[in-house]
Amino acid sequence: MSIHITLKEMALPDAAYEPVTVVLDWGTTNFRAFLVKSDGSIVDEKIGDRGIQSVTKGEHARVVSEGLASWRAEYGPLDIVAAGMIGSRNGWIEMPYVPTPAAAGDLAAACRTIELAQGDRLTFLPGLTDLTAFPFPDVMRGEETQLVGFGLNRDMVIVLPGTHAKWAEIKGGRIERFRTFVTGEIYATLASHSFLSKVATAERDHATAAFAEGIALAQQECARAGGLLTRLFAVRTGWLAGTITPDEMKSRLSGLIVGWEFVEARAGGWFKEVDTIAVVGDDDLVEVYERVATAFGLELAPAPADAAIRGALEISGRRSAAAT
CATH class of the missing domain: 3.30.420.300 (2-keto-3-deoxy-galactonokinase, substrate binding domain)
Known part of the structure; x- marks a missing residue:
């Protein structure tokens, strides 16, 4: 916290x-x-x-x-x-x-x-x-x-963004279960200590098309897309191909990694399309996660900061x- x-x-x-x-x-x-x-x-x-x-x-x-x-x-x-x-x-x-x-x-x-x-x-x-x-x-x-x-x-799934993001289910007046996703730590490590850090020229911007493109890459369901490890390398190969610019790389990476958290959460039974969830926090990650949740077809319940x-x-x- x-x-x-x-x-x-x-x-x-x-x-x-x-x-x-x-x-x-x-x-x-x-x-x-x-x-x-x-x-x-x-x-x-x-x-x-x-x-x-x-x-x-x-x-x-x-x-x-x-x-x-x-x-x-x-x-x-x-x-x-x-x-x-x-x-x-x-x-x-x-x-x-x-x-x-x-x-x-x-x-x-x-x-x-x-x-x-x-x-x-x-x-x-x-x-x-x-x-x-x-x-x-x-x-x-x-x-x-x-x-x-x-x-x-209220019976609902709550998402708590952070270095180690949590997904928790509230049921019958109790915290029923939860799981941790090391989303923030993975992003920080790759953005600062991987091949991307040697090329990227701008910090991530969650309002950009590049961030949305990262989410879309996470959502891509064709077999050719592979898993997360393959898609991560595509951030570099996109640059080599001249499609992704250095100032877009971290934004695209962020969209991919946060989007993949939602892919894993959906596969784990935490939500399905049109469900209502809440994103709880007190920093700009709340808006980021709400943006991704909307892209996955989720409704959002208001939450106090x-x-x-x-x-x-x-x-x-x-x-x-x-x-x-």
Whole structure:
């Protein structure tokens, strides 16, 4: 999970609400904290580069204390909810994975709360695992807050774009199952470290014809097209043939790879044409995935940009209610 909401995107709450929670998204490379009022609106945010990979064991509490010092000085001891990789094996405390099917209450029951030296209370949220995945159980950390924040009251497939994109099925008020597609990581690796990086002259542009052509190549069903590995090389041979220009290569590559994610998802039974799905996120990848979903004949349900924050608050709120 990675939260990118800015204050400009959130309506400022009125003065009747008091700050109640800090939502902490502490990932591998970044430290992000959001001061949230009781109506769910963001009051302030802090973003830094002290990701978990740069913090040694035993130093996490100090980093939190220093990072949130100004808020503590203004509002007193803080209630903090931490989601994402901070609860991984390489983070502060390794949190368990709750198996699917899982409701918001199941996630809340697996939370863990600790008291910090300056009076702050920090609640770690668990991850989620799908034991039915082949050949090994699938896992997520952080995206489960987006699913809960979107809402578990509608039976629907939810797509969560990212470096490791997730497709999740909501059914009967629970997260029924999910699968991971390493779409963003594959694109970044090929765009920066393959034959393309030596030729391509422009970054990807998802509004271009080249991106749409990449999607169309992924959708091509004739046997001559081959699989993904063959189609990837066609980005280079198209350049050699004089059909693809260097400034189109990354856009075409992106369309092909994201389009192939949808091809695999369709083959895996995640959707069929004219189904309604939702794309949940808070950055430009939402628009990208919605564009591809439309090309595959899907209808789109609206989704809130602040789903991760809503979900973190709901899960921690259920935890607090159960404890009283």
